[in-house]
Amino acid sequence: DTAVSQTPKYLVTQMGNDKSIKCEQNLGHDTMYWYKQDSKKFLKIMFSYNNKELIINETVPNRFSPKSPDKAHLNLHINSLELGDSAVYFCASSQLRGNYGYTFGSGTRLTVV
Amino acid sequence: QKEVEQNSGPLSVPEGAIASLNCTYSDRGSQSFFWYRQYSGKSPELIMSIYSNGDKEDGRFTAQLNKASQYVSLLIRDSQPSDSATYLCAVSLFTGNQFYFGTGTSLTVIP
Numbered sequence: 001d002t003a004v005s006q007t008p009k010y011l012v013t014q015m016g017n018d019k020s021i022k023c024e025q026n027l028g029h030d031t032m033y034w035y036k037q038d039s040k041k042f043l044k045i046m047f048s049y050n051n052k053e054l055i056i057n058e059t060v061p062n063r064f065s066p067k068s069p070d071k072a073h074l075n076l077h078i079n080s081l082e083l084g085d086s087a088v089y090f091c092a093s094s095q096l097r098g099n100y101g102y103t104f105g106s107g108t109r110l111t112v113v
Numbered sequence: 114q115k116e117v118e119q120n121s122g123p124l125s126v127p128e129g130a131i132a133s134l135n136c137t138y139s140d141r142g143s144q145s146f147f148w149y150r151q152y153s154g155k156s157p158e159l160i161m162s163i164y165s166n167g168d169k170e171d172g173r174f175t176a177q178l179n180k181a182s183q184y185v186s187l188l189i190r191d192s193q194p195s196d197s198a199t200y201l202c203a204v205s206l207f208t209g210n211q212f213y214f215g216t217g218t219s220l221t222v223i224p
Contacts, residue, residue: 033211041199043157043214056211090156101147101203102212104156 003027006091006105013081014113021076021108023091029103031055031096032074034066037088037107049074050096081112116140117204119215127223132189134218136202139183145205146178146185151217152198161187192222 004025013019025032033056034046048056049068063079074091088109092102116139126132134148145164149157163169163176163185175188185204189196202215 041151041201041217043201045211045213048211101145101149101159101162102157103159107156 002106004091004093004103004105006089006108008108009106010109010111012111012113015081015083017081018077018079019081019110020078021089021091021110023074023076023105025072025091025093025103025105027093027103029093029095030071031094032068032071033092033094033102034074034076035090035092035104037090039087043090047074047076078110081110083112086110086112117202117213117215119200119202119218121216122219123221124218125221125223126192128192128194130192130222132192132196132220132222134187134189134200134202134220135184136186136204136215137184138202138204138213140204140206140213141180141183142206143180143183143204146176147203147205147212148174148176148185148187149201149203149214150196150198151201157201189220192220194222194224197221 006023031050033048035043047066052068065077068074088107090107091105094102148161151157161176163178169176173190177186199217201217203212205212
C-alpha cells in the first residue's frame with residue numbers, strides 16, 4: 001500500500017491552462033504539505049494543512065490554491081500556469097506533534113510549455 | 114529567512130570509504146534535524162533524525178549534532194555505490210512543524 005500517493009506523476013500543459021494535483025495519505029497523519037522542488041533540487045514549502053486547517057501559507061502566487069477536503073487529502077490547484085511553474089511538486093505528511101519527519105509522495109513533474 | 118546550508122558537491126568517495134556530509138543552520142531555535150536521501154527522479158526518503166547534541170548511530174549511518182556551533186553532519190561508513198544520491202539536510206523549529214531544507218549534497222560512491 002502506498003503511504004502518500006500523488007496523481008498525476010507527470011503533467012505537461014500549455015501556458016495559461018488550469019491544472020490540479022491530488023494527494024492522499026493513508027498513514028493516519030494529521031498534517032499534510034506541498035513542497036516545490038526546482039531544477040537545483042531546492043525544496044521549498046508552499047502550504048501546510050493540519051486537520052483541514054491551513055497553518056502554513058508561504059509567499060506563493062495566489063494562482064496556487066490548496067484544498068483539503070479531509071485530513072487524508074490535500075489537493076493543489078494551479079490557475080493560469082506559467083513557464084516558471086515548471087518543477088517537481090511533492091506532497092508530504094507527518095504528525096504535527098510527532099518526531100518522525102515527513103513521508104513524501106512520489107512527486108508530480110509539471111512541465112509548462 | 115531561515116537558512117540551511119550544505120556543500121552542493123559533488124562529493125566523490127571510493128567504495129568502502131567514509132563519506133562525510135555537513136550542514137549548517139542559521140536559527141538557534143531549531144529543535145529537530147533530519148537527513149533525507151533522494152535518488153535521481155525519486156522522492157526524498159528519511160534516513161536519520163537527531164534532536165540532542167552528540168552522535169546517533171543507525172547501521173552504517175551516524176548523525177552528529179552540535180547546537181552550539183549550529184551544525185549537523187552525516188557520516189556514512191563503508192560507503193556503497195547504492196549510497197550514491199543527493200542528501201538533504203532538514204531543520205525544524207518545532208517537532209513535526211515546517212521544515213527548512215538545504216539544497217542538498219550530491220554523493221557519488223565509486224566502485
